[in-house]
Amino acid sequence: MSGTxxxxxxxGPDALLAAARALRAEGVTDMDAHTPWHMEELDDLLALPRxxxxxxxxxxxxxxxxxxxxxxxxxxxxxxxxxSGGRPLNSWPAFMxxxxxxxxxxxxxxxxxxxxxxxxxxxxxxxxxxxAATEAASDHGFFLSLxxxxxxxxxxxxxxxxxxxxxxxxx
Numbered sequence: 001m002s003g004t005x006x007x008x009x010x011x012g013p014d015a016l017l018a019a020a021r022a023l024r025a026e027g028v029t030d031m032d033a034h035t036p037w038h039m040e041e042l043d044d045l046l047a048l049p050r051x052x053x054x055x056x057x058x059x060x061x062x063x064x065x066x067x068x069x070x071x072x073x074x075x076x077x078x079x080x081x082x083x084s085g086g087r088p089l090n091s092w093p094a095f096m097x098x099x100x101x102x103x104x105x106x107x108x109x110x111x112x113x114x115x116x117x118x119x120x121x122x123x124x125x126x127x128x129x130x131x132a133a134t135e136a137a138s139d140h141g142f143f144l145s146l147x148x149x150x151x152x153x154x155x156x157x158x159x160x161x162x163x164x165x166x167x168x169x170x171x
Contacts, residue, residue, distance in 0.1 A: 005127075006145070007131075007169055008157065009142070009164045009165045010144065010163055011142070013039060015161075017039070019160075022160050024045050026160070029047070031146055032046065035137075035143075036138060036140055052118060053114045056114040057110050061103040061107030063106070065099045065100070065106075068098050068099050072099075077090050144163075
């Protein structure tokens with residue numbers, strides 16, 4: 001979401017969905033929605049990209065699990081082997097608890113970092129929050145965001161989707 005955006009404010013979720021359908025049918029792309037709760041119907045209309053958080057978590061969890069397994073294997077077989085009661089030095093079932101716990105911890109931490117990077121957080125000052133009218137976006141407001149340069153002109157938007165108000169947000 002870069003450049004100047006045009007925010008269309010609506011009274012409720014039904015008006016927002018109808019406007020998103022109409023604009024999608026008109027060929028408008030790069031739309032975004034700001035709603036107080038998740039609306040599954042918007043996912044297809046907005047054509048949002050898939051998140052990269054899950055693959056990052058999988059790779060981090062597997063890499064950390066493999067790393068801790070190799071560390072335990074090397075320590076017990078090469079670095080400091082202790083033959084206790086004739087047991088095998090490479091007792092992989094004994095290693096699995098640490099492998100699992102380390103993998104889960106690494107995946108959770110990588111997921112948090114990937115989430116923050118993907119969402120570009122923390123953003124201390126975002127242009128979306130400059131107009132006072134956008135304060136309702138997380139409470140009870142329904143906004144549809146369009147790129148200002150690709151959006152239809154304002155009279156066409158008024159006739160097509162009938163928003164409550166239009167707000168221009170700078171970059």
